[in-house]
Amino acid sequence: MDADKVFKALSDSTRRMLLDRLYEQNGQTLGQLCQDVGMARQSATQHLEILEAANLVTAVRRGREKLHFINPVPLHEVYERWVQKFERRRLGLLLDLKNELEGDPK
Amino acid sequence: MDADKVFKALSDSTRRMLLDRLYEQNGQTLGQLCQDVGMARQSATQHLEILEAANLVTAVRRGREKLHFINPVPLHEVYERWVQKFERRRLGLLLDLKNELEGDPK
């Protein structure tokens, strides 16, 4: 997983919206996804290219259409690397701050 | 949670490294965190400000020092909103693509 590409891809609200749309209906075409995004087709296309580069979306050509599918694997890996790790020590991390705020020595 | 700020904060490798460092040792000072990042102190400071603005890090002043603590809450919320959701349908989403690749009609 290229963490940089994945997080950068997720760092834009338009792209997160596109993912949500694909979640609602997987396998949409470029044209469908470019509708109602409030920007030119080419702009939305560029966002989808970034999602593809991050492997969050996989596109398949069928005739003159391009179908888009969510790839949930990178999100799973983000969870394993970035959330689970911090989750395990979640309460402990919060306690560090609490103790400092209360002036407790370590 | 401000998803935009959180994802943007996580989209830079320097900032992810800073989080990892804080995970190793919570409560470090600005000076400590600015060491060995391969950039000027002020640059690292700006990264920490972004992490603070995203609530991923909470800073506390103690005398002339500024101590930094991880706040695991935003990461937890990212998980709930962005990972868990896709995780539930993970296999189904992958199947959509597999079927399309194999030319199966829906």
Add this chain to the structure above:
DNA sequence: ACAATACGCAGGTAAAAGCCTGCATGTCAA
């Protein structure tokens, strides 16, 4: 064949991000 459809390619612009240097301020310890 040909017109409509779905998409790709190639720039161009403005704003944001990331990095820097220089100087100012506040705190501690001797």
Add this chain to the structure above:
DNA sequence: TTGACATGCAGGCTTTTACCTGCGTATTGT
């Protein structure tokens, strides 16, 4: 009190990002 230390503030530079417009190519249905 005064020098060393830890951090804050301000501005400038360069690259990246997000958006656009205009035109080219491939596919489809009639």
